[in-house]
Amino acid sequence: MAAFDAPFTPVEPVRAYQRVAEQIEDRILSGELPPGSRLPGERELVSQFGVGRSTVREALRVLQSAGLIRSRPGDPLGAEVLGVSADNLSQALGRLTRSHLCSLGELIQFRMVLEAESNRLAARLRTEDDLTRMAELIERMRSLAGAGTGLRAFSETDALFHQAVAEASRNALLGLCARAVHDAVVEIIEHKIANVADATAWMARSIDHHEQVLAAIRAGDAPHAAQLARRALHAYYADHVEPTARPLLTAALEEE
Amino acid sequence: MAAFDAPFTPVEPVRAYQRVAEQIEDRILSGELPPGSRLPGERELVSQFGVGRSTVREALRVLQSAGLIRSRPGDPLGAEVLGVSADNLSQALGRLTRSHLCSLGELIQFRMVLEAESNRLAARLRTEDDLTRMAELIERMRSLAGAGTGLRAFSETDALFHQAVAEASRNALLGLCARAVHDAVVEIIEHKIANVADATAWMARSIDHHEQVLAAIRAGDAPHAAQLARRALHAYYADHVEPTARPLLTAALEEE
């Protein structure tokens, strides 16, 4: 049947650097080269693959731009394997936005969807351990806010809380994407974020929000947990998006 | 205040190829180099940037692996600008799955979320033009199924329908990501997809589903439109995911 409309597919040449990159990528993704391990030096790879150094280097460039490895001049151990992360995703999302293929408003709306779904699933599937961990993180946020140690440590704990929710939702992909979108958003309106007028008040409100989320998740109230994420993001970002996009953002607010 | 916890950030060296790649990427993303336009030849870029050819080539490799350009040996016009697409996203998602950082089940679940939300928003925001276009595409699917021209053309029209829904939802990002996830899924279980026992029956069911979606969107019944996407994906893929993931997939089925 498949022979009807496309008996043959066009064959395009495979470059040498592609096959080198593929071989290395396969070993990284299969776990044979775990994060933290080292690749041989470039000159060693040259002799192992039987190609020139420029070919090896182009392959390494591709892997590096995909965030799979990192290399440092002078390092006698060779390039370091980083493993797969969400960096590449957020980079791609940032490009989409920068090229005006999608707007900041769409990014925010997308994040509303992801976090809401994360919360919803967490409310249904969370274990006691998940709840304990989330409560711990909120406690840590509270102490950080009290100590006045600045926003950076607070934001890190914030991210950990979201990660804990993602774990409780039993879908790592939701969490990874939400993180990627978050990073892309921060990259775009970073300067405005840094200008939070009163950091203390902001942290207090953030803690309050997280506690509500935790309560909803603990109670297993999936719709409410989802709605909390939507509302919080809308309230926080609505003023930052293009005025024309605001009605669309509001359209994503209610499920019903 | 920011001076408290991180007065200085570490400065890492910027490689020459990075700055070359950045300059070109900026021009592509800003629209100054629209899709279809051509970059100068490598030797020309060498003299414009004042760097060696290997540096230029590594920069082009990075851009090419990001899907922004494409080059072909012997082409006197130089590398072609492709613009931003979802390819990079699906590539990143495929890597996540291949490295077992997320499972096929999570991918499917993620797609359920995206398509459901796309349908929901489309049901609220669609215009008459959107509805007309969707109806046209369903008509085209019907004629393709009747003509027995094979699955490929049918699947293309299918993709166009989903794109039309995404347009109606006024959030391109949802559509792009759904497409990326779709591609990643196809890449993983491609062989099983190709083995659809009875293509005719499958196409008939697909058309039926699309008609239901269109009806819900036309009626403005957002919850129902969303639910249709969830159910269809669940019904189609539930048998293909790891048995342990099935309860999780089912958990994402109902909103309530």
Next chain:
DNA sequence: GAAATCAACTGGTCTGACCAGTGGACTGGC
């Protein structure tokens, strides 16, 4: 006028070289 030929390109690859930076071995003084 159509077909075969040719020459001037292109990108892909290889080689060999140099540089700045890194880290371990070696050496000195204590």
Next chain:
DNA sequence: GCCAGTCCACTGGTCAGACCAGTTGATTTC
């Protein structure tokens, strides 16, 4: 024995020049 300083082999980053296979368009040939 220990620590500081020096040194050197080696790394990745970059450059220059070369060759090849393939494309393209003009030129020649019939």
